[in-house]
Amino acid sequence: MNIGTIAAKSGVPAKTIRYYESIGLIPSASRRPNGYRDFDRDDLQTLRFIQHARGLGFAVKDVADLLALWREKKRASSDVKALALRHLESIDRKIAELGTMRRAVEHLVHRCHGDHRPECPILEDLAGDLDRA
Amino acid sequence: MNIGTIAAKSGVPAKTIRYYESIGLIPSASRRPNGYRDFDRDDLQTLRFIQHARGLGFAVKDVADLLALWREKKRASSDVKALALRHLESIDRKIAELGTMRRAVEHLVHRCHGDHRPECPILEDLAGDLDRA
DNA sequence: TATGTGGCTTCCAGTCATGGGAAGGTCAAG
């Protein structure tokens, strides 16, 4: 299977597959006599695994750990769960941060008339009071 | 005012201030005979403005636009509001995306026993069914 | 057989918003 084929089947762009190979996330694909990479069904399954994990927001480093766990038949599911829980917490932190921003921005937006006049509470708030802090 | 002083007063690290100067977000600071940058109260106000806007999640490019609007006395507040609304929408998109991830990850976490055994629904789900798609 | 098109290869650079650290000049205190 050429890289373009496995890219289409896995949803991972060819460019990204080469990148994953270069950082060691996936093993180096075997080569045909003409130098082209040659992928098989195992590679496809690995790339789909990666694609799913990335889609859930796992960092590439975490995906590497998940792949190792996946291949390790003597793994403890607690290790997988711990990794996923850490990820869940990091998602929650990001959501909380965005929520704080969202409320602040929305508050500003609501106070701004949004017409042809220059007066704007958004800019006034951003400017703040020079003698305040 | 030396860069370290304005860094402390604005909350923007000295390193970042030099970077902002290099990309033209702030004007080039004047220099003392010894080559040190010399900042004044206007610079401090500008950096505080930037710091607030960045804290609300505005991209540096957007901050540049906000700064231009701030300095433009003949601005229309509708331009400021439009920019803020676009930002609000981008925040909402990110929150929605993270929310989707959160639900999926949480679902997996709940189904995983998390003990010494290797069976793990998280890995099974990530692996998917090779003959499915 | 020549030519075109598309796929494959490697390598370099850019993205975004910094942070780290090296090499070297400056300044105030002890």
Added chain:
DNA sequence: CTTGACCTTCCCATGACTGGAAGCCACATA
């Protein structure tokens, strides 16, 4: 006079790719 805390410029690294150049390879058509 030497320390230590500043300041300067410069280049490299981050994360996770993406774009593009230069050049080979494969196959279909004229």
